[in-house]
Amino acid sequence: MLNEKKIRIMSRLASYEKKENQENFKRFGYYKSDYIRYNLLKTIVSVTIGYILILGLLVFYNAEFLITNAATLNYKAVIGKALAVYLILLIIYIIGTIVMYSLKYDKAHKFVKKYFRMLGVLRKFYKDEAEQK
Amino acid sequence: MMNLLVIKEQLRKFYSKADSYLNPAIKFISTLFIFYMINTHLGFNPKLTQVNIMVIGSFVCAFLPVSFISLVTGIVAVLQIFFVSKILAIVAAVILIIMYCMFLRFTPKYSFAVLAIPILFLLKIPYCIPILLGMIGTPIAVLPVSCGVVVFYLFSAIKESVLATNGNSVEDIFNVYRIVIDSLVNNKEMLSAILIFSVVMLVTYIVRKQSFDHAFEAGIVVGTCVSIIGFLIGGLGFDIYKNIGSIVIGNAVSGVLVYIIWFFRLSLDYTTVEKLQFEDDDYYYYVKAVPKMAITAPEKNIKRINPQKTNENTMNLQDVIQKGYSQDEIYQNRELEDDFDENNLGERK
Numbered sequence: 001m002l003n004e005k006k007i008r009i010m011s012r013l014a015s016y017e018k019k020e021n022q023e024n025f026k027r028f029g030y031y032k033s034d035y036i037r038y039n040l041l042k043t044i045v046s047v048t049i050g051y052i053l054i055l056g057l058l059v060f061y062n063a064e065f066l067i068t069n070a071a072t073l074n075y076k077a078v079i080g081k082a083l084a085v086y087l088i089l090l091i092i093y094i095i096g097t098i099v100m101y102s103l104k105y106d107k108a109h110k111f112v113k114k115y116f117r118m119l120g121v122l123r124k125f126y127k128d129e130a131e132q133k
Numbered sequence: 134m135m136n137l138l139v140i141k142e143q144l145r146k147f148y149s150k151a152d153s154y155l156n157p158a159i160k161f162i163s164t165l166f167i168f169y170m171i172n173t174h175l176g177f178n179p180k181l182t183q184v185n186i187m188v189i190g191s192f193v194c195a196f197l198p199v200s201f202i203s204l205v206t207g208i209v210a211v212l213q214i215f216f217v218s219k220i221l222a223i224v225a226a227v228i229l230i231i232m233y234c235m236f237l238r239f240t241p242k243y244s245f246a247v248l249a250i251p252i253l254f255l256l257k258i259p260y261c262i263p264i265l266l267g268m269i270g271t272p273i274a275v276l277p278v279s280c281g282v283v284v285f286y287l288f289s290a291i292k293e294s295v296l297a298t299n300g301n302s303v304e305d306i307f308n309v310y311r312i313v314i315d316s317l318v319n320n321k322e323m324l325s326a327i328l329i330f331s332v333v334m335l336v337t338y339i340v341r342k343q344s345f346d347h348a349f350e351a352g353i354v355v356g357t358c359v360s361i362i363g364f365l366i367g368g369l370g371f372d373i374y375k376n377i378g379s380i381v382i383g384n385a386v387s388g389v390l391v392y393i394i395w396f397f398r399l400s401l402d403y404t405t406v407e408k409l410q411f412e413d414d415d416y417y418y419y420v421k422a423v424p425k426m427a428i429t430a431p432e433k434n435i436k437r438i439n440p441q442k443t444n445e446n447t448m449n450l451q452d453v454i455q456k457g458y459s460q461d462e463i464y465q466n467r468e469l470e471d472d473f474d475e476n477n478l479g480e481r482k
Contacts, residue, residue, distance in 0.1 A: 011420045014409040050234030
């Protein structure tokens with residue numbers, strides 16, 4: 001026999017498990033510190049790639065100047081400047097990433113907590129059903 | 134207003150019933166339109182401008198997520214440029230990758246703005262995106278809005294430089310590249326548009342977050358006004374924009390459009406039908422969860438200026454039900470009523 005109450009609980013659970021909510025379960029699979037570290041790593045890699053590409057565009061833009069002054073150029077100063085900008089950029093991104101992903105994790109934590117509460121209701125339902133039998 | 138509310142409810146009802154067909158159809162039409170716009174403005178490659186390729190591409194995109202459509206559109210635009218200038222295509226691709234690495238990967242939800250702003254710039258109504266994102270988004274949506282503005286000016290600069298130069302020597306390539314970068318970095322129009330859009334988005338967001346009545350409508354109005362004032366300052370004060378008239382009209386149209394979208398908010402509202410699938414030990418369940426929706430039937434308030442005298446012979450329907458009159462009694466009463474009317478008419482004659 002179909003049980004309406006059970007279907008209602010299971011439907012609610014299924015809507016929690018939907019594709020667009022899977023990210024929350026994935027996030028909750030990590031410890032908070034691990035989740036933030038993992039995303040920090042991804043951010044550092046993507047910012048580094050982006051910065052290298054920006055440097056590439058700049059070098060290409062100033063190619064003529066660089067070729068004509070290749071012998072007299074103060075490479076140490078140029079590289080130092082580029083590294084300083086990179087480090088400043090990285091610090092900004094690291095702070096932003098920590099704030100953003102800790103907020104995302106907290107949100108996922110709340111969501112999964114609700115899901116587990118609902119699972120508890122289903123477990124209780126099964127227990128009651130077994131007792132009745 | 135009541136009629137609009139009824140239409141809204143009917144549309145929501147229709148949308149909740151047919152969303153599984155409507156969403157791909159909307160995506161197909163919008164992608165086809167985007168491809169058409171790209172081909173009209175950057176149609177350098179005759180193979181990509183063919184109608185059947187456009188239709189097939191749009192059909193595939195209809196079943197893909199919005200962020201993927203943005204990617205496909207970016208690739209199509211780069212391929213169009215590749216046909217006339219390889220170096221500029223590489224530059225465009227590199228700038229798009231930089232944007233993704235530095236900004237867009239943090240806001241995949243609002244990636245449609247990167248695509249929508251250039252297209253709406255061509256239609257002269259890009260102002261609706263910052264207002265719309267101020268209404269539905271968070272302040273981080275400033276990033277895709279700014280990227281969208283850069284994308285529009287980048288492709289405009291590339292188009293201009295491709296049309297202006299023909300040479301293929303190394304020097305020509307360097308020159309074209311420099312022209313594009315210069316026209317992007319020193320573009321006051323682009324920088325001020327980014328600034329104004331960011332301010333508009335933030336102001337709209339702040340106003341709609343307030344707790345007073347009609348905060349959403351106020352958000353749209355304030356956003357539109359800030360946008361108009363911003364572009365007027367840019368145009369009249371700093372002489373950056375020339376077509377002030379079209380900017381003001383575009384802003385007004387954008388404000389109205391955002392209001393219409395906000396009013397109907399079909400895709401933005403998540404109260405659509407949910408199709409769920411699960412199983413237990415005995416059954417497989419395929420559940421279709423339909424949200425309860427309040428259907429606003431038009432309420433008609435009849436205000437009587439002259440109080441109507443009730444006729445002793447007329448019967449109230451509620452009385453009939455409550456007192457349980459028989460059919461004969463009702464007919465008897467009706468006959469009396471008819472006689473009374475005929476007498477009255479006779480007197481009038």
